[in-house]
Amino acid sequence: MSLRRMFLELVICVAVILSEMGAAAVDKFQIAKPYCQDRCGDVEIPYPFGTTEGCSLDGDFLIRCNDSTGHPPELIAGANLIVKNISMDGELDILMYIAKQCYENGFPLEPNYPWINYPAFTISNTKNKFVTIGCDTYAYLNAFRNDESFSIGCMSICKSRKNVEDGSCTGIGCCQVDIPTGLKNLTLEARSYYNHTYVSDFNPCSFAFVAKEDDMFNFFSSYLESLQGNETYPMVFDWAIGDENCETAQNKSDYVCGNNTSCVTPPEGVDGYRCKCKEGYEGNPYLPHGCQDINECEADPKLCNTTTSKCNNTDGSFTCICLEGYEGDGKIINGTGCILKAGANQSRINIIISLAISIGLLGLFVGGSSIYCGLKRRKLIKLKEKFFEQNGGLLLQQKLSNYSTLTETAKIFSAEELENATNNYDERRILGQGSYGTVYRGDLPVNKVVAIKKSKLCDQSQIEQFINEVIVLTQINHRNVVRMLGCCLETEVPLLVYEFITNGTLSSHIHDKNLSSSLSWEKRLKIASETAGALAYLHSSTSVPIIHRDVKPANILLDDNYSAKVADFGTSILVPLDQIELSTLVKGTFGYLDPEYFYSNQLTEKSDVYSFGVVMAELLTGKKALCFARPEKDRSLAMFFNSAIKEDRLHQILDDQIVNDGNINAIDEVANVAKWCLSVKGEDRPTMKEVAMELEGLRTMEKHPWVKANLYTEETEYLLGAPTHSFNIDINNGSSTITTIAFESMRNEVVKPLDDGR
Known part of the structure; x- marks a missing residue:
């Protein structure tokens, strides 16, 4: 081989290596279906699991992400089982409730016998033990095996603590038994022989639970008392697809395993089959496109001897190509490597290689450095231009030109500023997650704290939501509306920068028991009055009316002084001055949605009034807008609240923390305002300006009680007595599908006007 040819090949090789060093990072393998949620809090959600229909394989794998508690989001399976991990190896880690039966002076208290009705999954017999704790205790694990009922038990009897040994679970104070294969739908029972009469001073309860062995359960005698305060303990389910084996499933149209995968038989007692990536591939084997090839050459550069060979990635494997003058397979492990060909002049080859590399590297370093810098700058500029257009920059410019009355121009932040402010979007800085993006805490220079909203990767309709929010927030200037400080369009996903509100959401303060106690009646009335004032401003005081x-x-966010800040304008609409209603697709949150708007698609400012009425009902009762734990007719708080007023039982549903002899009249008057807002027909509702005036009047009366006698006129009392209507929304529990939506009093009062041409 000529010296010139060897030199050219080496130069090309060095250039390829340098170009690969500057390439983008390798994409992370996808675990969920496109546009589906792949994480809830700290838990990844791989397909076949999913949080909505269409994102999971079927109803057996449908779980929900609960982020309404004010705490970090939790993944919930079944009725109320917290999921801690989903393994692609076919395991589901959950927190199972502990069965307990406690006694007081020899009399039994209310027992807790937990159960799981989860027929698609099997209790892992290799990862769990059945554990019973107590000195006057016998317990059962009841389940089904091969469609027949099945029980195992464990007994623990001891007369005093002195015979109980820490670390020993062999029958004195603690006993444990193995779990048979194939158990499903378990129920736990913990009982007592003598009602703990003789051991109550150190062991008042019987306990039973399924314990995950990986957590190295270790018994301590203190558990005889302290376990009374524990609600759950980790356990493991086995999961698989369907109930047919691999041989049968592979010949059917609904076979799940994707490309480059193998079908695997699960452990004994577990029905169905599992999928696994073939050797040399990685990814989620349950997705339709299956597993992707691993680039072994990048993953482990030591597979080939880089001095005598070059690594070449192939589909599912790799090869080592020996350099000129060498022969063999080139592999270091389980291979012959590359050896010098017989008769070759090693000294001559070494000189040629060294000379070629030196010259090539020198030329590449001098010319490549300047080319690389220029290309990098050009690439960055083009990338920013691409993102600006992709994120709606041109649409934003067009909309800004249409609204010449905008009061203030927001600051344009660079991507580097916001990355530094959020520590590269560290998960520990997440303040909350919504339907259109994630909000991070950011620290800008000069100790300025902000909230940065990072939108999700979305289609054109979602980009319009982002641009809409920029337009809406730019023209709002009110102390009770969250203030937008700026935006950034030069990143892959669009960003909004807001003022930072320190005290969280009103929802968490109402429904979190630890926070609701600090939400006094005066604070609730203040929050309601300020929120009404902000909505009245949006409806009637901006240059272009805004419907939230x-x-x-x-x-609704709260600052340290419990002042309200209305936020999240992603679905808001600017209403032309010559229109009083708009025909739109229905958007909003069930439980707060105006029934007239839902039925007719005609949006007016009275739709915000109805939603605000539900907020007032929540402030008064402490109850959620939709609750499936209530009877079906009372699931909708709006209907429940109006019924309570109509039947003169309002005081029975009020939040006990806010009621006292001095404010019951004011509460009744606020309740009447809420009832007025919750009228089914929009024309029967007040305007937000009227609501704000009523609530501000009540606040004045609270601060200056001597004006009570003359504050309300006959006209006000008439307005507060306006007729109300209610509606009920029934949603199938455990599914995102709305099965029934029933609107009471709508047929006679709404349908006919709509038929007249509206």
Whole structure:
């Protein structure tokens, strides 16, 4: 081989290596279906699991992400089982409730016998033990095996603590038994022989639970008392697809395993089959496109001897190509490597290689450095231009030109500023997550704290939501509306920068027991009055009226003084001055949604009034807008609240923390305002300006009680007595599908006007 040819090949090789060093990072393998949620809090959600229909394989794998508690989001399976991990190896880690039966002076208290009705999954017999704790205790694990009922038990009897040994679970104070294969739908029972009469001073309860062995359960005698305060303990389910084996499933149209995968038989007692990536591939084997090839050459550069060979990635494997003058397979492990060909002049080859590399590297370093810098700058400029257009920059410019009365121009932040402010979007800085993006805490220079909203990757309709929010927030200037400080369009996903509100959402303060106690009646009335004032401002005081369209406690923030800040304008609409209603697709949150708007698609400012009425009902009762734990007719708080007023039982549903002899009249008057807002027909509702005046009047009366006698006129009392209507929304529990939506009093009062041409 000529010296010239070897030199050219080496130069090309060095250039390829340098170009690969500057390439983008390798994409992370996808675990969920496109546009589906792949994480809830700290838990990844791989397909076949999913949080909505269409994102999971079927109803057996449908779980929900609960982020309405004010705490970090939790993944919930079944009725109320917290999921801690989903393994692609076919395991589901959950927190199972502990069965307990406690006694007081020899009399039994209310027992807790937990159960799981989860027929698609099997209790892992290799990862769990059945554990019973107590000195006057016998317990059962009841389940089904091969469609027949099945029980195992464990007994623990001891007369005093002195015979109980820490670390020993062999029958004295603690006993444990293995779990048979194939158990499903378990129920736990913990009982007592003598009602703990003789051991109550150190062991008042019987306990039973399924314990995950990986957590190295270790018994301590203190558990005889302290376990009374524990509600759950980790356990493991086995999961698989369907109930047919691999041989049968592979020949059917609904076979799940994707490309480059193998079908695997699960452990004994577990029905169905599992999928696994073939050797040399990685990814989620349950997705339709299956597993992707691993680039072994990048993953482990030591597979080939880089001095005598070059690594070449192939589909599912790799090869080592020996350099000129060498022969063999080139592999270091389980291979012959590359050896010098017989008769070759090693000294001559070494000189040629060294000379070629030196010259090539020198030329590449001098010319490549300047080319690389220029290309990098050009690439960055083009990338920013691409993102600006992709994120709606041109649309934003067009909309800004249409609204010449905008009061203030927001600051344009660079991507580097916001990355530094959020520590590269560290998960520990997440303040909350919504339907259109994630909000991070950011620290800008000069100790300025901000909230940065990072939108999700979305289609054109979602980009319009982002641009809409910029337009809406730019023209709002009110002390009770969250203030937008600026935006950034030069990143892959669009960003909004807001003022930072320190005290969280109104929703968390109402429904979190630890926070609701600090939410006094005076604070609730203040929050309601300020929120009404902000909505009245949006409806009637901006240059172009704004309908919020998603008024709810989760979109009302509180500062340290419990001042309200209306937030989240992603679904808001600017209303032309010559229109009083708009025909739109229905958007909003069930439980707060105006029934007239839902039925007719005609949006007016009275839709915000109805939603605000639900917020007031939540402030008064402490109850959620939709609750499936209530009877079916009372699931909707709006219907429940109006019924309570109509039947003169309002005081029975009020939040006990706010009621006292001095404010019951004021509460009744606020309740009447809420009832007025919750009228089914929009024309029967007040305007937000009227609501704000009524609530501000009540606040004045609270501060200066001597004006009570003359504050309300006959006209006000008539307005507060306006007729109300209610509606009920029934949603199938455990599914995102709305099965029934029934609007009471709508047929006679709404349908006919709509048929007249509206």
